[in-house]
Amino acid sequence: MPLVAGVDSSTQSCKVVVRDAETGALVREGRAPHPDGTEVDPRAWWDALLAAVEAAGGLADVAAVSVAGQQHGMVCLDEAGEVVRPALLWNDTRSADAARDLIAEAGGGETGRRFWADAVGLVPVASFTATKLRWLARHEPERAARVAAVCLPHDWLTWRLAGAPGLAALRTDRGDASGTGYWSPVTGQYRPDLLEKAFGRVVEVPTVLGPAAQAGVLDPAVLGDGRAVPGGDVLLGPGTGDNAAAALGVGAGPGDVVVSIGTSGTVFAVADTPAADAGGAVAGFADATGRFLPLVCTLNAARVLDSAATLLGVDLDTLSDLALSAPPGADGLVMVPYLEGERTPDRPTATGAVHGLTLRTATPAHLARAAVEGMLCALADGLDALVAQGATVERVILVGGGARSAAVRRIAPQVFGRPVVVPPPGEYVADGAARQAAWVALGGATPPDWAPKDTEEYAAEPVPAIRQRYAEARDHTLDRVAVPGE
Numbered sequence: 001m002p003l004v005a006g007v008d009s010s011t012q013s014c015k016v017v018v019r020d021a022e023t024g025a026l027v028r029e030g031r032a033p034h035p036d037g038t039e040v041d042p043r044a045w046w047d048a049l050l051a052a053v054e055a056a057g058g059l060a061d062v063a064a065v066s067v068a069g070q071q072h073g074m075v076c077l078d079e080a081g082e083v084v085r086p087a088l089l090w091n092d093t094r095s096a097d098a099a100r101d102l103i104a105e106a107g108g109g110e111t112g113r114r115f116w117a118d119a120v121g122l123v124p125v126a127s128f129t130a131t132k133l134r135w136l137a138r139h140e141p142e143r144a145a146r147v148a149a150v151c152l153p154h155d156w157l158t159w160r161l162a163g164a165p166g167l168a169a170l171r172t173d174r175g176d177a178s179g180t181g182y183w184s185p186v187t188g189q190y191r192p193d194l195l196e197k198a199f200g201r202v203v204e205v206p207t208v209l210g211p212a213a214q215a216g217v218l219d220p221a222v223l224g225d226g227r228a229v230p231g232g233d234v235l236l237g238p239g240t241g242d243n244a245a246a247a248l249g250v251g252a253g254p255g256d257v258v259v260s261i262g263t264s265g266t267v268f269a270v271a272d273t274p275a276a277d278a279g280g281a282v283a284g285f286a287d288a289t290g291r292f293l294p295l296v297c298t299l300n301a302a303r304v305l306d307s308a309a310t311l312l313g314v315d316l317d318t319l320s321d322l323a324l325s326a327p328p329g330a331d332g333l334v335m336v337p338y339l340e341g342e343r344t345p346d347r348p349t350a351t352g353a354v355h356g357l358t359l360r361t362a363t364p365a366h367l368a369r370a371a372v373e374g375m376l377c378a379l380a381d382g383l384d385a386l387v388a389q390g391a392t393v394e395r396v397i398l399v400g401g402g403a404r405s406a407a408v409r410r411i412a413p414q415v416f417g418r419p420v421v422v423p424p425p426g427e428y429v430a431d432g433a434a435r436q437a438a439w440v441a442l443g444g445a446t447p448p449d450w451a452p453k454d455t456e457e458y459a460a461e462p463v464p465a466i467r468q469r470y471a472e473a474r475d476h477t478l479d480r481v482a483v484p485g486e
């Protein structure tokens with residue numbers, strides 16, 4: 001019974017699962033929190049990974065481990081492999097002007113957007129690594145001058161697990177490389193010209209591995225107690241971005257659209273052909289199996305619910321009960337959920353708003369319902385964008401921390417206009433990473449078949465009025481004001 005481990009180093013926490021490589025049965029798991037903020041010292045992720053590994057009973061008995069991580073975060077290393085500055089995360093919007101500049105320099109407007117979509121499958125927005133590099137070059141030239149290599153959160157963690165053996169040993173995979181803005185999912189090659197356009201010069205980038213290739217072996221010393229690994233080397237998988245890992249974790253197939261409600265809200269499908277949406281809503285990522293992963297991402301998902309609960313002074317279960325006690329459409333109360341600005345639509349400086357307040361709608365239940373509906377409406381817009389790019393939707397699979405909310409599960413079919421299926425609460429990103437590790441350990445042309453999860457289906461009469469009202473409200477927002485210390 002070989003064991004494998006999967007790591008999910010996501011925005012809010014690090015989770016580790018240890019599973020049976022052949023059956024996928026869960027053997028043990030652990031987790032540790034990440035610091036808040038959109039700028040984080042990668043060493044905090046390393047500490048969390050070690051803590052989560054320890055909570056999961058260690059890695060000494062596993063055959064292979066793979067790391068999945070939040071996408072796009074800019075991890076800059078100097079010649080000695082030291083971190084140059086805290087990483088800017090996918091939800092850090094300070095590079096919004098840099099994104100606009102990169103589009104303008106490629107011809108501007110539709111021409112500039114089409115250039116980027118055709119070149120690397122995505123139109124620059126603040127989330128993508130290329131725009132963060134441009135921001136660094138412009139705003140912190142001294143730090144920029146020290147950068148010898150740039151990689152992503154999961155690349156850096158995999159490299160640390162290998163013992164940080166020099167910059168040339170950095171490895172990544174197609175899924176995460178496709179979120180940088182300087183790697184083409186169509187050709188499978190880096191675009192050093194675009195890296196240079198963004199940063200002013202070319203620096204070392206990780207080698208892009210195939211889906212089940214080995215990224216190295218675990219350095220036993222990183223486990224801290226110098227213990228020898230009994231069955232020989234622990235193999236390191238290539239890892240991938242967290243959304244590509246979730247697709248692998250839920251076993252998404254043709255006709256499946258996954259909606260993940262974590263810190264980000266994502267809507268994505270596994271596809272045989274790459275997407276190149278010059279409109280910019282759909283990012284044409286690669287997946288973790290050799291195919292593609294067209295994906296829409298919002299910056300505001302589970303934390304909209306967290307914030308609504310804080311605002312109302314209740315816990316998340318009570319928020320859910322409150323939301324379900326209000327009528328569909330919340331009698332016209334609408335929350336536009338741009339609490340962190342927004343990426344889809346591209347409104348990095350926008351703030352959230354509540355519209356439709358009356359004496360009748362000024363209740364905790366209405367506000368709770370409006371928060372759930374507003375968050376889901378933004379994702380429903382994403383689902384439409386995915387369909388417009390050719391996705392077929394036979395099944396919508398709901399995952400992520402937000403899917404633990406009964407209100408989300410029950411209101412989603414009203415907003416999406418179709419049933420949703422929900423696998424049991426679990427860590428599907430870490431599971432996907434573990435499945436990749438099993439593929440690396442066992443070999444074969446495809447990932448091992450693990451038993452499909454029992455899913456629960458939630459169906460409800462669609463309520464189109466919810467989205468109509470949201471469409472009236474979503475463009476009415478104020479911009480962020482500067483807050484000292486923010």
Ligand SMILES: Nc1ncnc2c1ncn2[C@@H]1O[C@H](COP(=O)(O)OP(=O)(O)O)[C@@H](O)[C@H]1O
Nearest residue numbers: 010011012013262263302316400401402404405
């Ligand atoms: N029962 C629940 N109802 C609503 N939200 C929940 C519930 N349980 C967890 N969450 C939320 O899920 C989020 C974490 O989800 P997760 O998918 O782990 O995020 P990430 O991968 O971005 O770190 C948190 O914001 C948390 O409050």
Ligand SMILES: O=C(CO)[C@@H](O)[C@H](O)COP(=O)(O)O
Nearest residue numbers: 010011070071090262263264
């Ligand atoms: O930026 C994206 C996808 O393009 C995000 O989905 C990040 O990958 C963060 O994921 P979570 O931590 O929210 O799961």
